[in-house]
Amino acid sequence: MSSSNIPHVVLQSSSNHQKMPVIGFGTASTSSTIDTKEAVLEAIKLGYRHFDTASIYGSEQPLGEAIAEALQLGLIVSRDELFITSKLWCADNFPHLVLPAIHKTLQSLKLEYVDLYLIHWPISVNPGTWEILYPEEALTSFDLKGVWKAMEECQKQGLTKFIGVSNFSCHKLENLLSFATIPPSVNQVEMNLTWQQKKLREYCQAKGIIITAYSPLGAPGALWGSNYVVDNELLKEIAEAHGKSFAQVSLRWLYEVGVTVAVKSYNKERMKQNIEIFDWALSKDDYEKIAQIEQHQLCKNGPTKFIADLFDGEN
Secondary structure (H helix, E strand, O other), X not given: OOHHHOOEEEEEOOOOEEEEEOEEEEOOOOOOXXXXXXXXXXXXXXXOOEEEOOHHHOOHHHHHHHHXXXXXXXXXXXXXXXXXXXXXXXXXXXXXXXXXXXXXXXXXXXXXXXXXXXXXXXXXXXXXXXXXXXXXHHEEOOOHHXXXXXXXXXXXXXXXXXXXXXXXXXXXXXXXHOOOOOOOOEEEEXXXXXXXXHHHHHHHHHHOOEEEEEOOOOOOOOOOOOOOOOOOHHHHHHHHHHOOOHHHHHHHHHHHOOOEEEEOOOOHHHHHHOOOOOOOOOOHHHHHHHOOOOXXXXXXXXXXXXXXXXXXXXX
16 A cells, blocks of 8 residues: 555644644554564555654654665655654653653654654653653652643744644543643544543544544553453454454544554554555444443553542543
8 A cells, every 4th residue: 555545634733734644653662673663664665654653662763763764765755754753751741851852852763853742641750760660659740731831832943743642531631722822733542442432532523633542452462451352252243244354443443433543563464454444434233333342441540550540530
């Protein structure tokens, strides 16, 4: 599939607008940096143009190396053909650390700008805490207003084209929108057939915020993942009826409900299958089955098991 066959959504702000491919290639991986670089190059050959990274993933540098090599090999003519998303980690979630953090990200990527920069989680931990799972005593107060002002400054300085958030509930988005000069363009959240987030989808659509779904297949094998999606019998029935994989059905559903997706597989065949979802559709019968799927939230506790109260009672 060529990159031109992957649909786009349009991100808009007061100063500019830009197309974002609806499928992004995720790079949160325990694989080596060499594997990440090779996987990104293969993804570019297959037609992926949207790449999702974060400072905590350790994948910014290999992603940057892959972009440089893709340019050298002529796989892409210009960096502008790509859409690059990165994220601000909780240890940098302080007003005075946001600009240094994005500069470090750009240095790792060897890029002049990213297309989208997100607040990774709506919490702050003590500076220097770079573990995904950290103790309760590492948590400290989160100054969302101050951090967002610094995020807006990143956009004003051209270090990122757009800004957004990740793992924000309706309640937290409502708070942010009450004072934001530049509203968030994107909210990246856990979403899949076993965690459909209807209320959040409706809220974001009403506010003009694009949702990007992470763990669209339930992240089997990951620290926070489960087999709820891959083992779902209703999903298997739908996939069999269409002659598709369970992954393709899952991704097609997200696309049909208006959500963009970050998929993560370094397996060449699955990378190919994950973008072959645009020439068929789910039926009314499929949607009736999908409505019956039992719901389970995977990342309820965030990056540490001690912060369940962040999400309790919220959508």
